[in-house]
Amino acid sequence: MxxxxxxxxxxxxxxxxxxxxxxxxxxxxxxxxxxxxxxxxxxxxxxxxxxxxxxxxxxxxxxxxxxxxxxxxxxxxxxxxxxxxxxxxxxxxxxxxxxxxxxxxxxxxxxxxxxxxxxxxxxxxxxxxxxxxxxxxxxxxxxxxxxxxxxxxxxxxxxxxxxxxxxxxxxxxxxxSAGIDRLRTEPTLSVEEIAGQLGEGVTKDYIVLIYHPLNSNVTQAVAELRICIEQCIQTGLDIFIGSPNSDPGSQDIVKVLHEYTHHPQVHLYKNLERNLFVNLLRNAKCLVGNSSLAVHEAPFLCLPSVNVGERQKGRISGKNVQFVPANEKEVWNALQKALYDHEYISELEKDQFIYGDxxxxxxxxxxxxxxxxxxxxxxxxxxx
CATH class of the missing domain: 3.40.50.2000 (Glycogen Phosphorylase B;)
Structure with missing residues (x-):
């Protein structure tokens, strides 16, 4: 066939x-x-x-x-x-x-x-x-x-x-989801191996941020992204930020990301090797932004996720996802819960297989x- x-x-x-x-x-x-x-x-x-x-x-x-x-x-x-x-x-x-x-x-x-x-x-x-x-x-x-x-x-x-x-x-x-198969089967890298390719930022606690434009909300994307980045910076943790998809509004997002190129906490990447990206997620403290990754795959990793804005709202999700509006206080509070509320974090494994085994x-x-x-x-x- x-x-x-x-x-x-x-x-x-x-x-x-x-x-x-x-x-x-x-x-x-x-x-x-x-x-x-x-x-x-x-x-x-x-x-x-x-x-x-x-x-x-x-x-x-x-x-x-x-x-x-x-x-x-x-x-x-x-x-x-x-x-x-x-x-x-x-x-x-x-x-x-x-x-x-x-x-x-x-x-x-x-x-x-x-x-x-x-x-x-x-x-x-x-x-x-x-x-x-x-x-x-x-x-x-x-x-x-x-x-x-x-x-x-x-x-x-x-x-x-x-x-x-x-x-x-x-x-x-x-x-x-085949994404769960990818997470289950991808070989584990040590923190030292990841650091050899992405820098010493991964040897400490860090956040992964992925933000895409929303078709119905292109004009607000830049403002939402700035809120995400600034609140993540306020945590004092390093932040690894991926490039947006190719939807309308993506070039404005890229321009904002480039403004943070020289910030010591911010690490930008376009495409990572599959094994490297999976292990970056495995060791992250939190996922922030509006990627479907938070809904579909992060539960399997028991990875706390903060979804900012309207994108992904309506999808069935596990306890790992907090849906918050693009508001400084709301994003900050969600980050504090995701990073430091150990009782909340311990509950995430209950929804580990929500999108597949x-x-x-x-x-x-x-x-x-x-x-x-x-x-x-x-x-x-x-x-x-």
């Missing part, structure tokens, strides 16, 4: 990686990866290099990410991606397309494949993010669900939501190995 996977950014690829590795090692499958978007951009440190290092067969490199920071640029980038995918699908003749989440790669990939009678396997559908003011990711995720043919979800509540959208029960499987790959491979014929996969029926 020829399976193609589509990826456009490092965060999405790292969630796909454990399953891609499993597929690549399986005797019944022939895997190819389509690389697009931020992977091929110097702004994101050419994260395609990680895919090359993982030695997956790259069947196409689609340069569709426009050097712009507007809503219209994302729409235009999507149109370039769709036009290019047609040629890739014609040449590669895949039996399945594998996509993940709620970015433009998911909706464009599923739409193009559906028109070309290619069954789509969608990972991480059925999730819910419904902040005040709305978020286009919510619409994209559910639209992708309706354009997909097999659904591998992270939790039972997501599977139930997909079925409420009219999807047939036999198409929906709860397998957990770390064996998503084994479950998914069994499902993919026993799919019905292509004709049945394509013949979707609505259940209401």
């Amino acid at each position: 020829n399976i193609l996977a589509l990826s456009g950014i490092r965060s999405e690829y790292d969630l796909l990686y454990p399953l891609l590795k499993g597929i690549d090692n399986h005797p019944d499958f022939n895997l190819g990866v389509i690389v697009s978007g931020a992977h091929l951009s110097p702004l994101h440190d050419y994260s395609v290099r990680q895919i090359e290092k993982d030695q997956f067969r790259i069947v196409d490199r689609i340069e569709n990410l426009l050097y712009a920071d507007s809503f219209s640029s994302k729409a235009k980038s999507s149109s370039i991606l769709m036009q290019s995918l047609v040629q890739t699908f014609v040449r590669e003749q895949p039996d399945l397309l594998l996509i993940l989440g709620d970015r433009e790669e998911a909706i464009i990939g599923s739409l193009t494949a559906s028109y070309m009678n290619i069954p789509v396997v969608h990972l991480a559908g059925g999730d819910n993010t419904n902040p005040e003011g709305g978020n286009v990711d919510e619409q994209i995720r559910h639209a992708t669900t309706k354009l997909s043919h097999i659904h591998l979800t992270m939790m039972e509540e997501h599977s139930e939501r997909i079925q409420k959208l009219g999807e047939e029960t036999w198409r929906v499987f709860t397998v957990g 770390g064996f998503m790959v084994e479950k998914s491979l069994q499902i993919l190995s026993s799919l019905p014929p292509r004709e049945k996969l394509l013949a979707k029926k609505i259940t209401y």
